[in-house]
Amino acid sequence: MIPKPVAQTIYTESFPAPRQFSAGEGLTTIAEELNHFLNGLQSQTTPDESGKAWRLELHTGAAYEHPETYQLEIDQGRILLSAADPQALRYALSTLKQLLFSAHKTDGLIHKQLIRDYPRYRWRGLHLDVSRHIFEPAFIKQYLKLMSELKLNKFHWHLTDDQGWRIESKRYPLLQEISAWRKEADGERYGGYYTQGEIREVVAYATELGIEVIPELDLPGHMMAVLSAYPQFACNPQAFDTMNVWGISEDILCAGKDSTRDFILDLVDEVAELFPGAYFHLGGDEAPKDRWKACPYCQKRIRELGLKDEEDLQSWLFDTVTAHLALRGKTVIGWDEILEGNPSRETIAMLWRGDAKAAALQSENRGYRAILVPNHYLYFDWKASDDSPGAFGVTTLQKVWQFPIDEYFIQRPDLLLGVQANLWTEQISTTQRAWEMLIPRVYALSELAWGKQSDYPDFEARAQLWEDYISYALPR
Numbered sequence: 001m002i003p004k005p006v007a008q009t010i011y012t013e014s015f016p017a018p019r020q021f022s023a024g025e026g027l028t029t030i031a032e033e034l035n036h037f038l039n040g041l042q043s044q045t046t047p048d049e050s051g052k053a054w055r056l057e058l059h060t061g062a063a064y065e066h067p068e069t070y071q072l073e074i075d076q077g078r079i080l081l082s083a084a085d086p087q088a089l090r091y092a093l094s095t096l097k098q099l100l101f102s103a104h105k106t107d108g109l110i111h112k113q114l115i116r117d118y119p120r121y122r123w124r125g126l127h128l129d130v131s132r133h134i135f136e137p138a139f140i141k142q143y144l145k146l147m148s149e150l151k152l153n154k155f156h157w158h159l160t161d162d163q164g165w166r167i168e169s170k171r172y173p174l175l176q177e178i179s180a181w182r183k184e185a186d187g188e189r190y191g192g193y194y195t196q197g198e199i200r201e202v203v204a205y206a207t208e209l210g211i212e213v214i215p216e217l218d219l220p221g222h223m224m225a226v227l228s229a230y231p232q233f234a235c236n237p238q239a240f241d242t243m244n245v246w247g248i249s250e251d252i253l254c255a256g257k258d259s260t261r262d263f264i265l266d267l268v269d270e271v272a273e274l275f276p277g278a279y280f281h282l283g284g285d286e287a288p289k290d291r292w293k294a295c296p297y298c299q300k301r302i303r304e305l306g307l308k309d310e311e312d313l314q315s316w317l318f319d320t321v322t323a324h325l326a327l328r329g330k331t332v333i334g335w336d337e338i339l340e341g342n343p344s345r346e347t348i349a350m351l352w353r354g355d356a357k358a359a360a361l362q363s364e365n366r367g368y369r370a371i372l373v374p375n376h377y378l379y380f381d382w383k384a385s386d387d388s389p390g391a392f393g394v395t396t397l398q399k400v401w402q403f404p405i406d407e408y409f410i411q412r413p414d415l416l417l418g419v420q421a422n423l424w425t426e427q428i429s430t431t432q433r434a435w436e437m438l439i440p441r442v443y444a445l446s447e448l449a450w451g452k453q454s455d456y457p458d459f460e461a462r463a464q465l466w467e468d469y470i471s472y473a474l475p476r
Contacts, residue, residue, distance in 0.1 A: 001098045002443050002466045003151060003450035004459075005117040015076045017103035017110040018054035027056045027081070030093050037097055040472065041104040054079060058089075066118035072096060074113050084118075087210045091117065091151050101469050120451030123371050123418025125154035125214075126442065128434075131161035131225075132246070133425040134192045135434070140202050145474050146438070148209040150446035155206055156281060156420060158216045159194075162224035162243040167215075168195045171270050172263075174229035182225075182242040191242075199274045207276075214333065215275045217268065218283025220253040220317060227251060233260040235295035246426045250288045255317045256297025264317075265324050272328050280325050281350075284318060285335035315341030322347055333371070339363060348417065352379075360408045369415050377403040378421040378445065380437050381428060390437065391427050397463070401444035401456055421445045435476060440467070 019038060023031035034056075059082035062071070066084070070092035073080040079096065083089040095115060103110040126147050128140070144155060159166045165179035181191035194202075206213045227233065227240040234240070235254040243249060254260045272280060289310035292298040302313055315338070322332040322344045333348045336359040349370045351359040356374035363370040375382070376393065377400060383390035384397065400421075409416040421442065428434050443463045452459075 001095060002459075002462055003447045004453040004462065005095065005115050006451065006453060007114075007116045009114045011112040013076075013112040014109040015112070017100060017108055020053045021056050021079075022053040024055060024057040026058045026060075030081075030089070031056050033093065034096065034100070037473070038100065038104070041101065052077065056081065058082070064118070067122065069116070069118035070095075071117075072113075072115040074099075074110065074115075076112070087153070088118075090148070090210045094149055094151060097473065098466075098469055101472065102465075105468065119151065119449065121416070121418030121449050123154055123420065124152045124446070124449035125156055125371065125373075125418065125420030126152050126445070127156035127158060127373070127420060127422040129158040129161070129423060129425045130166050131158060131164045131425075133429045134164065134166060135431060137194065137198045137202055139431045139434075141205050142474065142476065143434075144202075144206050144209055144211055146442070146470070147211055149470065149473055150442060151450055152442075152446060153211055154279075154418075154420065155211050155213045156216060156422075157213055158218070158281075158424075160217050160225065161222045162249055163246075164191050164242060165225045165229075166193045167199065167271060167274075168193055169267070169270060170196070171266060172230070175226065178229035179225040179242060182244045184244050190244075196274060203275060212277040212279070213275055214277060214279045214281055215271055216281035216283060217271060218281075218285070219264065219321075220255060220314060221248065221285065221287030222283060223253050224249045224251060226253075230263070233257065233263055235291040235298065248286045248288065250290050252287050252291060254295060254297055255292065255313050256295055256299070256301040261317070261320060264321055268321060268325060269328070272325065272330060278329065278331055279333055279348075280330040281333040282318060282321060283335060284314065284338040285352075286337070287314060289314075311341040314338075315343050318347070319344045336363075339366070339368065343368075350420070352422070357408070364409050364412045364415055367412075367415070369417055370409070371417050371420055372405065372408060373420045373422055374403075375422075378419070379424065380421050380441055381424040381426070384437070384441060389427070389433075391424070395441070397441050397444055397460075398456060400441050401447060401452070401459055403448055405448060419445070419449050431476075439470075 021031040021034050055078045057080050059080055062082045064084040068088045070083040070088040072092055081092050083092055165175045169175045176193045180193040181189055184190050203213050225242040228242045231237040231240050233253055234251055292310045307313055325332055333350055336349050336351045339349055339362050349363050349368050350373055351370050352373050352375055355376050381391045382393050382395040440463050
């Protein structure tokens with residue numbers, strides 16, 4: 001199984017694996033899903049010739065110390081489930097499906113056993129960049145289904161960047177008419193966007209799977225696509241183009257103009273309505289301040305507010321949007337560059353540069369909550385081996401699994417919300433390539449986020465077996 005449960009007691013007694021289930025109170029949907037899952041396996045094995053349905057029963061009222069805890073008791077003809085909450089019940093289902101698949105693919109037997117399981121971290125995230133290359137909603141749903149099977153619970157959707165805006169806006173229609181498209185070096189037009197209906201459909205599907213979708217609008221940098229449609233929000237308005245190369249632009253949103261601030265607040269209002277979750281990512285990374293240093297509007301804002309410098313100006317802008325979103329029930333996340341200023345204490349820092357140890361220490365010393373996503377370990381657009389395709393360095397399966405997470409936040413473990421892996425798509429233009437970069441490294445992410453319960457050889461063996469399972473559970 002992936003991730004491996006915290007505690008699993010397997011007894012010697014075994015029985016023919018069930019062909020079907022009947023449902024106790026509150027378990028009809030789960031029984032139906034299990035029966036559907038088993039249908040495709042029936043022709044491959046011949047277990048339980050009695051033909052009797054096993055009974056699924058739900059034990060209610062159990063108190064658990066850890067959130068998201070579930071328990072499975074498997075005995076002949078009956079499986080007793082108990083869970084701390086509906087999300088934990090989904091995790092029990094995922095584990096049970098893996099057990100049944102293994103039984104039906106081997107000797108057709110399932111052992112009497114007791115599993116008690118819960119995650120180490122509450123933030124178990126996976127990111128997808130759809131700005132550099134856009135992917136169809138059907139693929140996004142497959143991505144979410146994979147996350148669900150691996151008990152990952154936060155989908156970070158990077159929807160905007162210099163190379164494309166991907167959200168339909170009713171208030172600012174030039175975003176989908178202009179910002180969503182770029183002219184490639186060969187002259188072809190590339191781009192697209194998700195309608196608000198498509199976004200709501202994806203979010204609803206994620207919710208069914210117990211996954212929260214976190215949108216990212218990266219600002220004040222990485223905004224060339226937006227400036228191509230609304231250049232008046234730059235320090236030096238001119239005819240901008242959506243970028244068709246990778247990298248960083250010196251042109252960013254002007255923090256000194258009231259009109260820019262109002263535009264941002266109006267825009268995040270519209271986007272926030274599409275995402276009912278608790279979090280909203282505002283980026284904050286790679287924002288050169290050269291334009292601000294030369295901008296009379298920005299310099300006037302710095303003087304009027306008594307700010308120290310341009311980094312403080314970014315913190316002011318971030319805090320303005322953070323306070324606005326807080327009124328709408330949102331907590332803001334930003335990349336670790338936000339710690340170069342003085343963001344609101346409620347802001348969460350996503351630590352990404354290098355091994356993230358310096359940023360983690362800064363976050364810990366200053367009392368900021370954080371999520372670990374160091375590019376040296378958890379950027380899945382990096383090469384999986386020396387001779388494989390990818391960007392920048394090499395991040396092998398073993399390196400991901402061996403990420404030394406216990407070396408972070410030693411003094412303040414309460415500040416570490418969890419861990420996430422990122423898939424940037426500058427060099428990933430097809431769904432096939434995306435899967436190749438994810439699998440099998442995302443299996444190691446699952447183990448890391450849930451809490452490793454084994455050594456690497458054991459994990460590697462389970463990862464190889466899991467390939468068969470995911471090919472059946474999630475055909476591509």
